[in-house]
Amino acid sequence: MIDTQPQVKNSEIFSTMARMEHEQLVFCHDEVLGLKAIIAVHNTVLGPAMGGTRMWNYQSEEEAVKDALRLSRGMTFKNAIAGLNIGGGKAVIIGDAKKIKTEALMRRFGKFVHSLNGKYWTAEDVNMSARDMEYIRMETPYVTGIPESMGGSGDPSPVTAYGVYIGMKASAKKAYGSDNLKGKKIVVQGAGNVGTYLIEHLLKEEATVFVSDIFEDKLAAVTKKFNVSVVDPKDLYTMDMDIYAPCALGATLNDITIPQLKCAIVAGAANNQLDEEDQHAEMLKSRGIIYAPDFLINSGGITNVYYEQQGNYNRQRVYEQTERIYEVCQEVLEYAENNETTTHQAALQLALNRIKDVGKVKLAY
Numbered sequence: 216m217i218d219t220q221p222q223v224k225n226s227e228i229f230s231t232m233a234r235m236e237h238e239q240l241v242f243c244h245d246e247v248l249g250l251k252a253i254i255a256v257h258n259t260v261l262g263p264a265m266g267g268t269r270m271w272n273y274q275s276e277e278e279a280v281k282d283a284l285r286l287s288r289g290m291t292f293k294n295a296i297a298g299l300n301i302g303g304g305k306a307v308i309i310g311d312a313k314k315i316k317t318e319a320l321m322r323r324f325g326k327f328v329h330s331l332n333g334k335y336w337t338a339e340d341v342n343m344s345a346r347d348m349e350y351i352r353m354e355t356p357y358v359t360g361i362p363e364s365m366g367g368s369g370d371p372s373p374v375t376a377y378g379v380y381i382g383m384k385a386s387a388k389k390a391y392g393s394d395n396l397k398g399k400k401i402v403v404q405g406a407g408n409v410g411t412y413l414i415e416h417l418l419k420e421e422a423t424v425f426v427s428d429i430f431e432d433k434l435a436a437v438t439k440k441f442n443v444s445v446v447d448p449k450d451l452y453t454m455d456m457d458i459y460a461p462c463a464l465g466a467t468l469n470d471i472t473i474p475q476l477k478c479a480i481v482a483g484a485a486n487n488q489l490d491e492e493d494q495h496a497e498m499l500k501s502r503g504i505i506y507a508p509d510f511l512i513n514s515g516g517i518t519n520v521y522y523e524q525q526g527n528y529n530r531q532r533v534y535e536q537t538e539r540i541y542e543v544c545q546e547v548l549e550y551a552e553n554n555e556t557t558t559h560q561a562a563l564q565l566a567l568n569r570i571k572d573v574g575k576v577k578l579a580y
Contacts, residue, residue, distance in 0.1 A: 228280065235288055239334070240280070243327040248320050251310065252327065253279055255287035256335055257303040260574045263333055264304025265359070265517065265524065266290035267340030268324070268351075272311040283307045285465075285487050290517070292566040293510035296543065298536070299521045300573075304335045312342035321347050325354030333357050338371065338520045341407075341464070345370050359520035368523040368533075375484055375516035376412030378537045382512025383458060383482040385544035386505050390479045397421040400456045402446060402478075405463030406433040409484045409516075413462060414441055427451045428463070452476055459483070461509075466490040468506075473498045482507035489559065496559035500551075508562035511547060512540055 232240060238259060243252040256264045266287060273279040283305055291303025308324065310316075328337050328351065338360040339348060345362045352358050352365070361367030383401075384394035399422045403410050406428040417424050418441060427446040428434050434445055446454060452475040459478045461467045465487030473495060481488070481504060488509045489495040499506045515537040522528045522536075543565070551561040 231284065235284055237284060237287065240283070241327070241331065243324065245320075245323050248317075248323050249310065249315055250308070250320050250323050251276070251279075252306060252308045252324055253283040254306045254327065254331070254335055255283040255304060256331075257284075257287040257305075258291040258570065259302035259334065260570050260577070261295060261299070262301040263336055264290070264302040265294065265336040265338065265521065266303060266305040267338045267360075267516075268306040268308060268343055268347075269340040270308040270310065270312045270316060270342040273307070273309050276309065279307050279309050289486050289510050291570070292563060293514045293517060294521075295566040295569045296511055296562060297514040297518055298539070298569075299518065301336075301517075301521060301524075305340075306335070306337055316342075316347070318350050321350035322354050325351035325358070328357055329355030331357070336524055338517070359523045361523075368519050368528050368530075370408065371516035371519040372408035373412050374519040374533060374537055375513055376409045376416065377534065378515030378518075378540045379409070379413055379460070379462070379482065379484045379512050380416040381538060381540045382507045382544045383460065383480070385541045386480045386482050386507045386548070387458070388545070389548045390505050395420070396458075398423060399458060401425070401458040401460060402427065402451065402454055402456045403460045403462055404428070404451060404467065404483070405461065405485065406430070406437040407462065409513075410460075410462035411437055411440070413460065413484065414443060418442070425454070425456070461485040461488050465509075468495050468499065470495075470498075473502065473504075476502070476504060478504060480505045480507065482512060483509065484513045485509060486513065492559060493557075496557035500557050505548065506558050507544055508547065508559050510566075511544060511562045514540065 237257050239256040241254040287303050287305035294301045336357045348358050348361045352361050363369040388394040401422050402425045404427050424443045425446045426443050452472045456478045458480040461483035468488050469490035518536050519533050547561045551558045
């Protein structure tokens with residue numbers, strides 16, 4: 216089994232890449248502009264690697280490497296289970312977006328993306344915007360999620376949120392016998408773009424929505440727009456709720472938080488929600504909590520930019536493809552129950568099967 220949570224030290228990078236089955240790790244540096252970035256290419260069997268660029272003020276360079284490796288690996292499985300003909304990749308830029316992000320820095324990063332000659336296509340992720348993609352596009356064509364005014368698909372957040380909503384409904388069908396979310400107490404952790412769009416879907420279905428975030432400005436914006444209650448982050452995991460929707464950063468499901476959870480379902484947009492994949496998926500299962508695998512239900516955004524990359528973007532087609540999440544999520548939940556395994560392993564197996572099968576097709580040429 217692949218080691219999914221290695222401690223990455225500089226002397227162990229190649230062994231870590233081998234364990235996680237990565238193809239390439241690119242370090243990007245420009246001292247004058249203050250750019251420190253890492254591009255991780257995990258798997259290109261299905262096609263060129265695609266995944267967003269995240270800007271985050273990591274505590275260490277080792278932490279940034281670790282995040283890039285985990286996120287890119289997750290993209291491989293996300294793209295595979297979504298039925299897309301692209302592999303998995305991800306990029307991280309080290310630093311505080313409010314302090315270092317400039318047009319020049321984005322364009323310099325674009326040059327590094329271009330140096331891979333299409334093996335990696337980038338898009339939006341945490342602390343990035345369609346405007347940033349526009350800057351990157353000035354230096355390379357290997358970018359998606361550019362503004363609609365430039366002929367792109369724009370912000371993928373609405374489609375990501377819609378897919379999470381669809382996956383949440385499929386999970387509710389399994390847990391309650393009905394996918395109606397009316398009256399369900401749902402806590403959305405993270406009031407960013409995806410979290411905000413998800414809240415809108417939930418309120419339209421008359422769910423009782425709570426929101427939590429570490430950033431006061433984001434909370435102020437979402438509470439001004441919607442009638443939702445705020446939960447202090449320190450009280451989040453002990454709340455009596457029906458559904459927990461992690462929509463911020465990963466690893467919120469761990470040894471400390473899972474025993475505190477009082478919910479029937481975990482279904483959110485955050486990547487890598489399980490701190491230790493196998494261990495914490497099993498822990499959720501043993502507590503009778505349905506876990507909708509993150510890389511399955513948050514694939515709407517990558518579906519959106521994939522069709523832009525293909526050059527035949529059609530919004531209706533994107534939403535129709537995203538709605539398939541309901542069916543696939545049900546299949547994963549049933550497989551896990553019938554085979555006495557975790558939903559994470561069930562979804563992972565579906566993704567790996569597709570990569571293996573398509574790999575055979577490609578070798579036949």
